[in-house]
Amino acid sequence: MEQLRKTLRDSKTARWVALGIVAFTMLCGYYLTDVMAPLKGMLEEQLKWSSSDYGFFTSAYGWFNVFLFFLIIGGIILDKMGVRFTGRMATIIMVAGALIKYWAITTTAPWIVGHTWHILWFDMKAQVVMAGLGYAIFGVGVEVAGITVSKIIVKWFKGKEMALAMGLEMATARLGTGLALGTSLPLARAFDKVSAPVLVCLIMLCIGLISFFIYTFMDKKLDAEQAAYDKANAIVDAEESFKMSDIWKIFTNKGWWYIAILCVLFYSAVFPFLKYAQDLMVNKFGVAEKFAGAIPMLLPFGTIILTPFFGNLYDRKGKGASIMLIGAGILIFVHAMFSIPFLNQVPVAILLVILLGIGFSLVPSAMWPSVPKIIPEKQLGTAYSMIFWVQNWGLMGVPALIGWVLDKWCITGEVMKNGISVHTYNYTIPMLIFMSLGILAIVFAMLLKAEDKKKGYGLELPNIKQ
Secondary structure (H helix, E strand, O other), X not given: OOOOOOOHHHOHHHHHHHHHHHHHHHHHHHHHHOOOHHHHHHHHHHOOOOHHHHHHHHHHHHHHHHHOOHHHHHHHHHHHHOHHHHHHHHHHHHHHHHHHHHHHHHOOOOOOOOOEEEEOOEEEEHHHHHHHHHHHHHHHHHHHHHHHHHHHHHHHHOOOOHHHHHHHHHHHHHHHHHHHHHHHHHHHHHHOOOOHHHHHHHHHHHHHHHHHHHHHHHHHHHHHHHHHHHHHOOOOOOOXXXXXXXXHHHXXXXXXXXXXXXXXXXXXXXXXXXXXXXXXXXXXXXXOHHHHOOOOOHHHHHHHHHHHHHHHHHHHHOOHHHHHHHHHHHHHHHHHHHHOOOXXXXXXXXXXXXXXXXXXXXXXXXXXXXXXXXXXXXXHHHHHHHHXXXXXXXXXXXXXXXXXXXXXXXXXXXXXXXXXXXXXXXOHXXXXXXXXXXXXXXXXXXXXXXXXXXXXXXXXXXXOOO
């Protein structure tokens, strides 16, 4: 007789505890990802960085993931070696990258401070390059950790509350983003050091690493129970293990491409926006610098509630492709309103950030749980990694583009801050760039919905199987 409780994943308590542990690790990772976003002004004051320097540093997140294919390699390792090995590797890389980044912005080494290096075809401050190197290494770790956690959620929640679980994990990650936006500048001002919040991040990452190592014991027990159950019930896994040829199968899947392109367009219109949002609040809406991070902070904190809500809606009611379409439409509206020069009242900024938070909750809550409906589970690690790889082109290129555009066309004057002259900016052109990304996103959301109707992936169907 088949046992009533098949494995540990059938215990609601066990699977939600597992989710909580790995979600906390991602919270720590996303705290460091966005911790420098509120510090653009202080970087100009204390380290003499320009907008182009800041854009170059921010783009470093995707250097190794994009150009050296480290993220795709991480996905292949995930499918070959499993979540325990890959997760441990990724969290250690995160800590190493954070260490280098912290060292770079605190060092007094004479071969770094005041020196300029010629990189490829341009000159860049040595300190910016080294900080970027640390951020790039961290970017490899946090992105591979992200795809690992996505596969962990599928492993524990497939056929159950998968979109809700992914929504809650994303909400926890957004809590890390919100904490970064809300606490980074106050910490830096309190210690009068731009490096202070980065040190806090480094400590949190060490705790997150320990947290993931604790999860591996649960994962090992789950695998043992699954193997025992399969043996007791004479179940043979008919699915072949991952092969390198599976990469081509993913690459030629039109539905996968639509999700990947929608992902890069959507995230490129949100995360790079957050990198500059505090500066936008200061320059356009006249918000005092010490309070300017509070408004962008509303976006990630809003998603903490809304992403699980929309994920639960997808689990129970379906309509995944439609949810993504609505979210992309909201994105266009918000950035169009931000681009209008005379809409410069603080309540308008607050309202638009809240609306952007709604759009930002809608798309990911349906997008990530839709991938397992298109791609077989044995290929999921590689499929997610390839989506993240495409996404990293945007996360690398768009911040650098915005920084260059600001320096090239958007400087409106100079003001004195703490005795130092810094530029002021007009953000109309950057907002129009973000709006154009939203327009392209809605096009690919429509193509995805059409492909789902053609192929019958079930993106409009509920995730929970009765």
